[in-house]
Amino acid sequence: MLDQSLDVRALFEKQIDCIVADDREAQAKLYAEDVLYEFPFATDRPRRIKGRDAFLTVMQPLWQLARQRHVKIAGYHGQIHETADPDFIVAECVFDIEIDGRTIEGPFVQFFRAHGGKIMAVREYFSSAARSEALGQT
Numbered sequence: 282m283l284d285q286s287l288d289v290r291a292l293f294e295k296q297i298d299c300i301v302a303d304d305r306e307a308q309a310k311l312y313a314e315d316v317l318y319e320f321p322f323a324t325d326r327p328r329r330i331k332g333r334d335a336f337l338t339v340m341q342p343l344w345q346l347a348r349q350r351h352v353k354i355a356g357y358h359g360q361i362h363e364t365a366d367p368d369f370i371v372a373e374c375v376f377d378i379e380i381d382g383r384t385i386e387g388p389f390v391q392f393f394r395a396h397g398g399k400i401m402a403v404r405e406y407f408s409s410a411a412r413s414e415a416l417g418q419t
Contacts, residue, residue: 391405
């Protein structure tokens, strides 16, 4: 039997791989139908989104805007911290964001919960300044 912490870590990494590949359809399949996704400091989206369909409704226009502006996630680096809870990790990462021939860093932290092979909850803190710069909103 696989250690549950590997399952949650593998789901996190698979989610990030989908983001880097801009494969949002595959990414959506990773989330539980009743996923809770929170962006506590966001100003461009709801801070709390309940349910996969609601999450996609909010995020698809943002993803489309990034594509229109030729923003590409080129990769990421960071650390994943396992906890005493086998279904919960904390990830401190940085996306390498390519835009207009240059690369900027987009730091973020995710409090990430998975269970039964699905992502159940994510609380994400990201750099709104890096996001605005990448989308040309500075």
